[in-house]
Amino acid sequence: MRKLKNNLRYIKIYIGIGMAITTLLGILLYILINGLQHITFDFLFNVNAPRGQTLVPMIFTTVLIVLLTLAISAPIGIGSAIYLNEYAKTGAWFVKTIRMAIETLSGIPSIIYGLFGFLFYVIILRWTWSIMAGVFTVAIMVLPIIIRSSEEALKSVPNAYREGSYALGAGKFYTIWKTVLPSAVPGILASIILTIGRIVGETAALVLTAGTVAGMPSNLFDSSATLAVFMYTITVEGTDMDRAYATAVVLMALILFLNTFANFIGKKLKPQ
């Protein structure tokens, strides 16, 4: 009787796991089956193919926007996290204000960032629809994610490391740079990976700022679509679902690649 009850529990757990995995695998397989057959050499690699017939510009734009956004928001975000966790006095009104701003910013839907970016960068600064406008919009949008998870990473560094360093006569900056930060690298990296996923998957904020042109940008003030934006536009137009699925496959492969790459860098940076 007891054994039966025990087995029953296992079965329930397995059903739960099974459902989770089948849903995920189902979506993945569905996209792969619908998309893989439409991926051709031209679609992936031919730079000179007519607009919309090749993904090269979109892959390029996606990677460019990810890198530029991280170049802006990672230093600011990690820097803010260091300030909040290592320097700021908890409870000061200034710190409370910053925290409230971060909480609020992280809860705002991306379309609102898009609207802001459109009005400020595109209209007021006259950057027009451009990669720059997209980058600066998304950079603000991902800042709260980077700050909050980097702060968690810094919090998890044992205080004994800090004390040990101070006791050897090291100053605060040296201690943070040589001891605290290296120990926090894995956590900070996780926040970067999360951010990459967010940028690659972003549409609303980018449609309004970087635009939907499916061609190769000639400079940073050109309009160009990322993979996700391209997918969004061809899906909405409903003209070519095959290409939409094929783009989805490439998008997933790109995210996998970027995450693996980030992990690789993290392993290099991590203290043994």
Next chain:
Amino acid sequence: MNKFQLKDVNLWYNDFHALKDINMDIKAKEITAFIGPSGCGKSTLIKSLNRMNDLIDGCKITGDFLLDGENIYGNLDINALRKRVGMVFQKPNPFPMSVFDNVAYAPRVHGIKSKFKLNEIVEKSLRDAAIWDELKDRLKKSAISLSGGQQQRLCIARALAAEPDVLLMDEPTSALDPISTAKIEELVIKLKKKYTIVIVTHNMQQAVRISDTTGFFLLGELIEYNNTEQLFSMPTDKRCEDYITGRFG
């Protein structure tokens, strides 16, 4: 000769009066032990000798702490002070780096860049901490992979690499097994030839075995401070006698 002179030292954590009117001289090149029950202020006092209490919010200190006649809470640079007064903590806390980088940490902080010089300091410090033979082939290995006793001796080597005058040890053996403890005690006795050592210990036998002078603390007061032999054989204060004979604490 006195290394430290403490005059009318009082310390508060917010409203809690943790040290009350402490007056004591700590002799150079001797081992001074602080004993007493938990919460008596002995750890607090040792931490104020290298100003580690500065890291705690709401800590207020009055009185004079003279190191070689100079007030350490005066104009002395705090990092220069901590270079002169090294510290070993209760729980071994090597950094998550290689053995070499751990020991070379302090010299690098204080501006030594030459690889040759660093090699020299690392070897000397590890030898002084009696752990060179065990670790000489593992300098590149992570310090986290060492045993607890080795980690603690590595932390001693790391402190010695800063070339301090004084070594503060806050219950350095309380997290270690008896064999590691014995090794560290032996090492501490050897080190007093060159360094002034202040050690906080819960273990009275340890105080008897290694220290020259012992201070007994109770509720933030220094109750009795004397030659170790005398303090343990003929305590003058009733509370001290009760404590060392095991009637409380």
